[in-house]
Amino acid sequence: MKIYLEKTNEYKDVEASTVKELLAKLKINPTTVIVIKNNELVSEDDKVSNKDEIKLLSVISGG
Amino acid sequence: MVCKNCQERPVIKLTNSNIYLCKNCFIKYFEKKVKKTISDYKLIEKNDNIIIATSGGKDSTSLLYLLKKILKGRKDIKIIAIAIDEGIHNYRDKSLEFLKIFCQEHEVELKIFSYKEEFGKSLDEILKTYKGIPCSICGVLRRYLLNKKSKELKATKLATGHNLDDEAQSIVMNYFKNNIKISARLGPITGIKKDEKFIPRIKPLYFLTEKEVTAYAFLKGFMDKFNECPNSPYSYRGQIRDMLNDFEAKYPGTKHSIIMSFLELLPVLKENYRNNLHAINYCVSCSEPCSQKECKTCKYIKTVIKL
Ligand code: SF4
Ligand SMILES: [Zn+2]
Ligand SMILES: [Zn+2]
Numbered sequence: 222m223k224i225y226l227e228k229t230n231e232y233k234d235v236e237a238s239t240v241k242e243l244l245a246k247l248k249i250n251p252t253t254v255i256v257i258k259n260n261e262l263v264s265e266d267d268k269v270s271n272k273d274e275i276k277l278l279s280v281i282s283g284g
Numbered sequence: 285m286v287c288k289n290c291q292e293r294p295v296i297k298l299t300n301s302n303i304y305l306c307k308n309c310f311i312k313y314f315e316k317k318v319k320k321t322i323s324d325y326k327l328i329e330k331n332d333n334i335i336i337a338t339s340g341g342k343d344s345t346s347l348l349y350l351l352k353k354i355l356k357g358r359k360d361i362k363i364i365a366i367a368i369d370e371g372i373h374n375y376r377d378k379s380l381e382f383l384k385i386f387c388q389e390h391e392v393e394l395k396i397f398s399y400k401e402e403f404g405k406s407l408d409e410i411l412k413t414y415k416g417i418p419c420s421i422c423g424v425l426r427r428y429l430l431n432k433k434s435k436e437l438k439a440t441k442l443a444t445g446h447n448l449d450d451e452a453q454s455i456v457m458n459y460f461k462n463n464i465k466i467s468a469r470l471g472p473i474t475g476i477k478k479d480e481k482f483i484p485r486i487k488p489l490y491f492l493t494e495k496e497v498t499a500y501a502f503l504k505g506f507m508d509k510f511n512e513c514p515n516s517p518y519s520y521r522g523q524i525r526d527m528l529n530d531f532e533a534k535y536p537g538t539k540h541s542i543i544m545s546f547l548e549l550l551p552v553l554k555e556n557y558r559n560n561l562h563a564i565n566y567c568v569s570c571s572e573p574c575s576q577k578e579c580k581t582c583k584y585i586k587t588v589i590k591l
Contacts (some may be wrong), residue, residue, distance in 0.1 A: 237334065241575070250533045252299065255498050259515040262295040262502055264304060266285045281512055 222271045228279035241265045243275070254279055295503065298575055299493045300537040314500045318350050318488050325472040326440065327486040331360045335439040335483075337430050338365045338387075338394070342380030342501035343445030345386060347489055349504065350501050351443060352390055368426050369398035371406020375513050382507065397433055400426060403581075411515075414588040418515035420586055428581040432572060434483045436563035446487040450470055452542040453524045460524070468553040470546070482564070482573050493539065 224233045224243065237243035238261060240256050257262050257276040259283060285304050287294050292306035298313075305313055321547070322328055336351060338344040348365055355361050365387055371378055380396065387394040400406045407422055416419060434442045452472060458467040472490040487496060501507060516522055531538045566572065567579035 222364070223368045250529050252493075252495055252532045255296075255495065255502060257502070260308070262499055264285065264297045266294075267302075278498065278502065279497045279512065279566050280517075 222269065222273065222275065222276060225274075226274045227276060237254075237269060239265070240267045240269060247277075249277065253281060286424060287335055294401045296496070296499050299532070300496060300540040310499065311503060314492065314496060315353075315462070315571055319354060319471055321488055321490050322486075323355070325486075325490075327443075327473055327488060328355070330359065332440045333362045334364075334441045334443055334486075335434045335437055336365045336392075336443045337362060337368045337445070338383055339376075339445075340367070340381075340383035340386070341445070342507065342575055343447055343450075343489060343497050345383070345445075345495075345506050346504070347443060347445040348386070348392060348498055349390065349507065351488065352392060362438075363392060364437060366430070366437070367391050367394065368429050369396055369400075370422055370426065371399050371408050372513060372515070375511055382395055386506070388519075395433070395437070397429055399429075402429055403585060405587055410589055416588075417519060419444050419519040419521065421588065422515070424580045424584060428579065431483060439483050442483045442485045443447065443486055445489055445497075447489045447492050447494050447497050448543055449528070451490060451509065451546075452528055452539040453521050455542055455546045456524050456528065457521060460543070463516055464553065465557055467546070468550070468557040471550050491528045491543070 222235065222237075224235060224247065225231075226247075232245055235243055235246045238260075239263060240252055241251070244254070244256075244265070245253050251265055254277045255269075256265070257278060258267060258269060258273050260274075285294055286292065287309050288303050289309045290306060292308070294304035295307050296310050328334065333354075334351065336344065336348050338348055349362060351558045355363065365383075367380060367383055369380060382487050384394065398406070399410070402427065407418070407425075410421065411418055430442060454470055455467055458464055458470075472487050474526035493499075528539055529544075562572045565576060567574045567582055568577055569582040570579060572579050572581070
């Protein structure tokens with residue numbers, strides 16, 4: 222499924238069934254992002270499927 | 285998985301525990317924690333004139349919103365937002381645009397002060413000739429302006445949006461650089477009350493992680509884009525942040541532990557450096573408080589900025 226990474230403004234393609242798995246495959250540290258599924262905030266244990274629109278927002282602002 | 289309190293769908297797992305919370309319960313948890321920090325550490329007193337240091341980012345925006353909400357009905361307390369425009373193209377200009385609208389909507393007075401007007405050059409311009417680490421000079425100039433302007437506005441408290449991650453980074457940075465003395469000035473409330481030239485700083489978001497603040501700002505609909513300063517990845521702080529986050533992922537609770545052990549040490553540090561902290565000098569050029577004869581800002585103005 223397509224994942225949008227807001228920080229770098231790019232799309233990545235990964236197969237995963239949970240948010241946790243998805244982050245692991247993208248090698249993204251869960252403490253550094255919040256995950257938005259179909260415009261809703263979801264926890265790491267949430268299920269994901271190909272139909273979902275997934276967006277990762279970086280929690281780091283700096284400054 | 286369901287919310288610990290109400291069986292609804294959870295939106296977050298709290299960073300240092302196995303607790304899952306739904307949207308409403310998380311917002312309640314967050315706001316309660318801020319109120320508890322304010323009362324536990326007596327951050328706000330009667331007749332306070334609070335200046336909130338804002339940037340349009342998630343931390344200070346959440347802080348602004350919450351202080352306004354918590355202090356609603358307190359006729360004795362005044363709140364003003366101030367923002368420093370460093371002059372960082374494509375970053376600060378955007379966040380300040382957002383901030384202006386936010387303050388208007390929430391009926392908070394906002395004052396903006398820029399490096400360009402106060403020092404003669406924007407940060408972008410300064411960085412054309414200054415080849416040091418951007419955050420070193422930027423941090424000094426911003427702290428200087430915040431303190432000076434808060435004083436001019438007769439503030440009794442300067443509230444900042446520092447969260448648990450920021451503080452854990454500062455503690456570790458000071459440790460790594462053998463700057464423990466500087467750590468004596470950290471904590472949820474800092475500053476020397478006796479000195480009129482130094483406004484006490486308060487950090488109501490002290491016990492909330494960066495992730496929790498981001499989640500809160502998102503859930504409250506403050507913003508759905510969280511930009512990072514283009515200069516930030518090069519900073520020493522940025523590297524400490526990445527290191528702590530790596531540890532946090534492997535050993536959950538690491539950042540909380542840093543804060544909690546630091547708070548146990550803090551009274552000892554304060555006592556140890558008490559004389560030192562009180563022995564403040566005043567800059568020969570601008571009479572702002574500083575540790576040497578002339579403050580760092582005036583030195584920067586004479587060397588790198590006037591170049
Ligand atoms: S990240 Fe560094 S350069 Fe950017 S605003 Fe913060 S202190 Fe200034
Ligand atoms: Zn709930
Ligand atoms: Zn000076």
